[in-house]
Amino acid sequence: MAMSDRLLPLSHAPKRATSETLLTRILLIGIAGLFLGTILFLPLLTVFVEATRKGWTPILESFQDPDTRSAIRLTLLVAAIAVPVNAVIGLAASWAIAKFEFRGKNLLLTLIDLPFSISPVISGVVYVLLFGAHGWLGPWLSSHGIEIIFAVPGIVLATILVTFPFVARELIPLMQSQGTSEEEAALTLGASGWYTFFRVMLPNVKWALLYGVLLCNARAMGEFGAVSVVSGHIRGLTNTMPLQIEILYNEYNFVGAFAVAALLAALALLTLVAKSALEWMFAGELAACRRH
Numbered sequence: 165m166a167m168s169d170r171l172l173p174l175s176h177a178p179k180r181a182t183s184e185t186l187l188t189r190i191l192l193i194g195i196a197g198l199f200l201g202t203i204l205f206l207p208l209l210t211v212f213v214e215a216t217r218k219g220w221t222p223i224l225e226s227f228q229d230p231d232t233r234s235a236i237r238l239t240l241l242v243a244a245i246a247v248p249v250n251a252v253i254g255l256a257a258s259w260a261i262a263k264f265e266f267r268g269k270n271l272l273l274t275l276i277d278l279p280f281s282i283s284p285v286i287s288g289v290v291y292v293l294l295f296g297a298h299g300w301l302g303p304w305l306s307s308h309g310i311e312i313i314f315a316v317p318g319i320v321l322a323t324i325l326v327t328f329p330f331v332a333r334e335l336i337p338l339m340q341s342q343g344t345s346e347e348e349a350a351l352t353l354g355a356s357g358w359y360t361f362f363r364v365m366l367p368n369v370k371w372a373l374l375y376g377v378l379l380c381n382a383r384a385m386g387e388f389g390a391v392s393v394v395s396g397h398i399r400g401l402t403n404t405m406p407l408q409i410e411i412l413y414n415e416y417n418f419v420g421a422f423a424v425a426a427l428l429a430a431l432a433l434l435t436l437v438a439k440s441a442l443e444w445m446f447a448g449e450l451a452a453c454r455r456h
Contacts, residue, residue, distance in 0.1 A: 211429055215422035226420035227427075234400045235408035235424070238316070242391075242404065243384040246323040250380050254331030255373060259365065262339030263347065276332050279325055287325050288393025291318055314396030319404065322390035327380045334376035338369055375439065382435045386428060 184192075215223060226232060257276060261269060279287060295312040296302045305312060312318045346368070350360040366373075388406040395402040403411065405428050412421035 208429055211422055211425045214418065215426040218419060222419045223423045223426075226417075226423045229420065231400045231403065232408055232412075232420065232424060235403045235405050236427070238319070238403070239385050239405040239428075241316070242320055242323050243381055245320050246327060246384045247377055247381045249324055250328050250331050251373065251377050254328065254376060255335060255369075258332050258335035258339055258369075259361070261336055262342075263344050263365075273336075276329050276336075279327075279329050284322075284326050284387065284389030285393055288322050288390035291322055291325075291390075291394050313394055314398065314402060316402065318394035319391050319402060322394045323384050323387050326387055326390050327383045330380040330383060331373065331376035334372045334379070335369055338372045339365075342368055371442075374442065378435050378439050382432045385431055 227236075257272065260266070261272060292313055293299050294301055295305060295318065297306065297313070299313075302313070312321070346364050347360050350364045351357075355364070386406060387404075388410075391404055392407060395404070395407060397403060397407060397411070399411075405424055409421050409424050409428070412418075412424065
């Protein structure tokens with residue numbers, strides 16, 4: 165029998181990527197929706213409901229508390245410092261890992277992922293052991309009048325450590341998939357290293373960088389464990405919004421606690437809204453970047 169006789173006729177009708185029945189798909193979507201609603205949506209909704217249970221006047225009054233206002237300012241300050249630092253360092257580390265070959269590359273990748281694998285509390289303890297009064301560098305810092313632990317610098321350092329992987333881990337896979345052909349072509353044509361970085365490489369990864377910055381910002385504002393260790397819980401000085409929520413809740417000031425929690429959740433949601441808005445506004449450019 166000829167080869168052509170053994171071949172079955174091919175159907176030109178498009179085939180489905182999956183073969184699950186409609187009932188199976190509905191069941192899977194329902195399970196996912198139920199899980200997300202129970203684990204994520206209901207707790208978030210509860211925060212806003214409890215915050216507004218007695219009206220808006222108690223909420224506004226709770227924000228007049230000097231300690232609460234100080235916690236809000238400190239949270240925004242820490243995020244304003246930690247996020248740009250992580251953006252610059254994460255971009256540099258990602259460029260080195262994706263574009264160059266060097267000894268210790270795997271070690272650098274491991275160090276980038278380290279904050280994901282250890283408890284934030286341990287991250288805070290590390291800084292206490294380094295910069296605390298009885299730590300390795302504590303006596304020298306104290307003799308020179310430098311305060312890191314139980315002060316704003318310690319909070320910033322702990323936040324940077326915990327949130328560092330978010331930018332780098334958004335950039336590294338994209339840079340690796342793009343290769344080095346464009347950078348090599350620019351250098352061959354006489355472009356300098358800085359020109360290649362700003363005009364060739366950076367435009368290709370700007371959306372991944374922006375996503376990493378948004379995720380880093382959301383985590384920086386909500387960090388509790390590492391900040392709790394290094395802050396000292398000094399009212400009006402070193403308490404961030406998550407720490408202030410804990411204090412208010414332990415004092416049975418539920419309105420104030422849920423008011424600050426609602427503000428913190430609203431800031432996180434605002435970050436997600438900004439990400440979604442950018443994806444919608446620049447959908448065509450994003451698709452082109454992915455194809456590239």
